[in-house]
Amino acid sequence: MAALLQVIELSKSYKLSGHWFNQKTVTALDPLSFEIQAYKTLAIIGETGSGKSTLAKLLVGAEIPSTGKVRLNGQTLNAENFKQRCQHIRMIFQDSGTTLNPSLTIRQLLDEPLKLNTTLNEAQRTQLIQDTLQKVGLLVDHMNFYPHMFSGGQKQRISLARAIILKPQVIILDEALASLDPSLRSQMINLLLDLQQQMGLAFILISHNLGIVRHFSDDMMVLADGKVVEYGKTADILNQPKHKFTQKLIMSQHFQLLHK
């Protein structure tokens, strides 16, 4: 299958401000490349500071890469052009108090991307919002509620609804499941799997929970200090980790994969 998303030599480095004569550059991410296909999930693992959140921001367009480009379906995506990108690549953040705007109703929250990016009229937008809410397992009545009335699991579902409402092709989950309780996490994973099958999405999962990664992803990439340490199929890497960083990670999570 032809690649849905292609990343070629993407890297990011910052100049440290404050030193006028001796400007140090900090490399957050060394050049890396990978590919994703539809219906597949790529997991990105690393400690804090390994560059995985930088990679997420580069992919979704929140930061401009220093080198490299991102191609979707063969077309290069322009770094500045949010409107072009947001229809195809969307992101779900880690649940905290700040994923949803507390003074907007859910309806206004979901209306915003529609108003900015589509030409539907009011009735069509309302219908689309209702369909999307039902798809993620919420009720139509929830449209008029404010975010403070929802629990953590439901807020993540609303973030998911915000992501899928523009019918994208790639969704980035930036530690989206980390703060959920285990039973809610399983529900969310089931929901994501269903949506992947229905809509043909590709997921990029950023996490440090190897259990979820093992269950949910097809391919895996391990980052350490901005460099790609391992990249390949999940089952291969978890069974035979080559780099000592991966080995340490697996050991520290008491994870023993049974050989089939």
Place this chain on the structure above:
Amino acid sequence: MARNSIYQEETFPSPLIRLWHSFRETKVVMIGFSCFLFLFFLAVFAPILTPYSSVENNLDYLLLPPAWDVNGDVSFLLGTDNLGRDMLSRLMHGTSLTFGLSFVVVITSLVIGVIIGSLSALTKGIKSSFLNHFLDVILSIPSLLLAIIIVAILGPGLGNTLWAIILVLIPQFVHITRNAVKEEFTKDYVLASRLDGANSLRILSYSIFPNIIEKLISQATLAQSAAILDIAALGFLGLGAPIPLPEWGAMLSNGLGLFYTAPWTVYLPGLAILFSVVATNLVGEGMRHALKQSKES
């Protein structure tokens, strides 16, 4: 909180309405708020409601004491001053001058401060610092001194002194707005909005302002009590409203010479100033308390 449509007896208020509910719970604050509304109402309708004219002299009834005194007259409820003008009408008209003008001053400096603060928060680096701090030099000059300087340059008159007070109040709004907006920018929903393709103006009006408006209002009430005192002080010095107009500070300075013979011409305007400042402060306190409670819950 899983909700079904069964629970229809519950209402789902927006965050601003919830703030209002917790504001309403404290009795003292509600008293202050009703006094504030009363003053506002007086400020708007005083010219219609005054029983007598507040500027015309009435030489038959000079220096009448208030009605509860032995020599007083019920038709002049709070007495008259040295030119026979009814104190009650003068006080009511003074509300629209001191209180009403302070309100206008605060709104103007709020708008200007918010615009400069937002521009400062949207830009980075030197431009941002410049916008944030270029009005700080005004903070070093006391408002009275600034008013005197402006009056010396531009000539006396109510408008010029008001500009002085507006200038003095702007820097605090600039700082508050800039800090609040910068803090909001770190939040995920603003990033999500930006990724949806919203331009800066839209992000400001939809995502950011509804969430910082409470901070702005509590700062505005602080500024208003300062503005009331400033206008009264400038009136006392004779720099504010022109002579016949019954601004409370001017009334105070007018009555000062007569303090031993007619004390009511001094303490009545003083009480009025006290009343309005206390009411404003109570409203501000209530707002800040409600904000803190909503953040904790």
Place this chain on the structure above:
Amino acid sequence: MNLLDIRNLSIELHSSHNSILAVDRVSLSMKEGEVRGLVGESGSGKSLLAQAIIGVLDDRWHVHADRFHWRGRDLLRLTPEERKVVISQDVAMIFQEPMACLDPTASIGEQLEEAVNSEQLSGYFWQKSQQRKIAATKLLHKVGIKNHELCIRSYPHQLTEALCQRVMIAMALAKKPLLLIADEPTAAMENSNQGQIFRLLASLNQLKNMSILLISHDLENVTHWTDTITVMYSGQFVEAGTTKQIFTKPYHPYTRALLDSSPKANIELPAKSRLMTLPGSIPILQHLPIGCRLGPRCPRAQQECVQAPKVKNFHGHQVSCHFSLRDNY
């Protein structure tokens, strides 16, 4: 003899409209030298229970129990203040975000010296400050921080979360407690550092025979380090027993569901298949179900579940369910 013996503890929240039973008749007992895990998701009342034991709940909460014994002494007869005095001598607690629990304006050394118990210092009063410093250094060594000079001089924001948690444990050890309550001690840390803290707690348990009540929401993580486990759901007691009993043969449907959502169980499942979950979500305080609070979500719920089930004891494995899974084994 049981160190801590609590029977049917309930915590009620009295508000203007009605009273909500946040914790409903939970029983807990701890022996000396035992590491017990208290597992429950958010809203299960486990933190409330720990705070009720220590005695730091404010006036809104009303705590009543049938039995609340500490080392054989009946604490219900005492006033809350006296209860606090008795408990605070022997029980210490560490919390979730250690960096937020330390004073950001004081160095670690100052805070440790403050925690040192003055009764344990001997000597004249001018020798006491030197002794305090030595005692603080000893505490740091006990939790495994070898280079104490750097640590004592630094401020909390300069240390990692794992190091701050060690400092918190050191402060808790200062009064030589018999019971340490750890309220989700590793929630704010990286996964690789979590093992350090658990190993430290395990070594303290073995060396000093100190009991530990380990509160967590992750059942699988906790099973590596505990002897016994108590499971709570939405303020109600669900199941309790030894780790082996709970892990291999859970009797309650909720415990079964918790185990199903852990990575170890999912190894068996093929990748990208649906996980076994309980439908619905955790009830909120305002709308708690009557009787067994798992009722609306439980796959085995029937008419009787409207009445709260009694606790049944099978060889030390307690479960509170009308239709427990015991018959399946």
